[in-house]
Amino acid sequence: MSQTVLLVVVIVLLIAQGLTGFLLWQARRGAGAAGGADEGVLVALRRLADGDLTARAESAAPATAAIAEQLNTALSRQRELVSELRVPFEGLAAELHKLGKNSLGHSETSAGMGRQLEEVKSALSREVQAAEDMTSISKQAREAMGRHRQLVSRGQTLATDMARASSDVRESMQETSKSAKRQGELIQSVTTAAEYIQSLNTRISVVAINTRIEAERAGEHGRPFLGIAEAIGDLLREAEEEGRKITSEVRMLQNLSAENLNSLEHTVGAVVTILEFVERIDASLEDINHGAAYLLDQVDSLGNTTQQSADTVRRLHGLLGEVREQNRALREGAEATQQGIATLQQTLSTLGRNLARLRVDSAGSALNV
């Protein structure tokens, strides 16, 4: 606003100076035409032409008296105008100086901001790279978790099959155990029979001994009993031999049956233990599966968050580019402003020097710029 006013004032001054020159030219022309111009008006016009606004035209001639009066009025008004122009001119110079300093500060601030923006840009680039790496890691983790869940699912299937097989084995073992117990009972029955046979053999032995005793006691008459006793003895020996074999084999069978039964019971116990372990493994796999699902959710959430963060960082990167462009435009604008201010200052300086040549009082120039 002040610049516009200043320009208007300067234009008015130039118009007034042109008008004064025109009036001076007409006065000279009138004086020449009249043949005798007023010397006072001419002197005033000469001084006005030299920039001395303190000049005063005086004329006694009626033809130029009005001119002199108008000239004096115009000079008075010009002096006032020049005097009033001093304060705004100085203010304008001071404002221009401050504006230049501010513009320089803005330019420096903009340059610093540009550097900071470059650093922020590189930091954001690193953030983008980190976010992309995190996204890639999340993807890999998700794939790994998927494979892990597949393995756990396969392990659960195997555990289920193993539990079913173990249950079948247990049932089979229990049936076999029942058969073995029945077998043991049969063997016990056979053992009892063998022991009874052994007892019969003993009784036959007693009969044979008594027969032999009676035969010897009967002397010659007892010889037939000797043959009977011998025959009984032979039969007894064979029976005892077979009885011993049967007893021995039955005992072996009994021992084997007992060992088999014991082994079966151990096996059933081991199968039951295996079933318990399988159930524990199944429960552990279930826990692992739940944990894996939770981890998968967390990884998904992390991936989404990372993706959003990456998008945000990319948008920030884009906005930062716009800010950099705006900052560069501002810096260029500030530089242009500085150039304009310098030009304006130079113009003001020239104008000041020109205005300084105008004298508004006897003490000195009108403006001291």
Place this chain on the structure above:
Amino acid sequence: MDGAFTALQALHQRYAQRTPVLPPVAAEEPTWSGAAIGIAGVPLVIAHGDVDTVIALPPLTRIPGTCNWVLGVAAHQGELLPVFCGDTLFAERLSPGRRREYCLVFRQPGLHFGVTLSHVRGNITLPLAERSSAMPLEGLLAECCDGGFQRGEEFLGLLDGARLLASGALADTSALPADPVEEAVP
């Protein structure tokens, strides 16, 4: 005539060559026969002549005041038969749980009793070559055995009834002290 003798001689020689030689008669090995029994788990043999009979252990009636190896008396063939515990008498230990099923009846002049057997094997015939005078047994069994037979690693003591009587082990069956416990009535 000579031809006939010659023919007969040739025939004799031919048959003499073809006829198999008679097997040599093996000299019979002298043997000993008896009954194989066991007392207190110790295998023994005893001559049939020393044994009256072998019977199943009959029902017994305990006799108070007798030694612990006197199981009691039983009715046998119309007589009273004292029955002694072979385990306690010969091995000085109680019967190992299972009740003995048979007893050996001795009938010696002036003595008729039975001894429980741990097992009865039957009649046995042993070569006299296996007769041994060594005595690996101990205690009353060693005193009552007249040697024995060594069959491999097993020694069968030959129980002798006369030695049993001579040992005096059966002389006193009372478990009470010799002196009367009660004082004489004044």
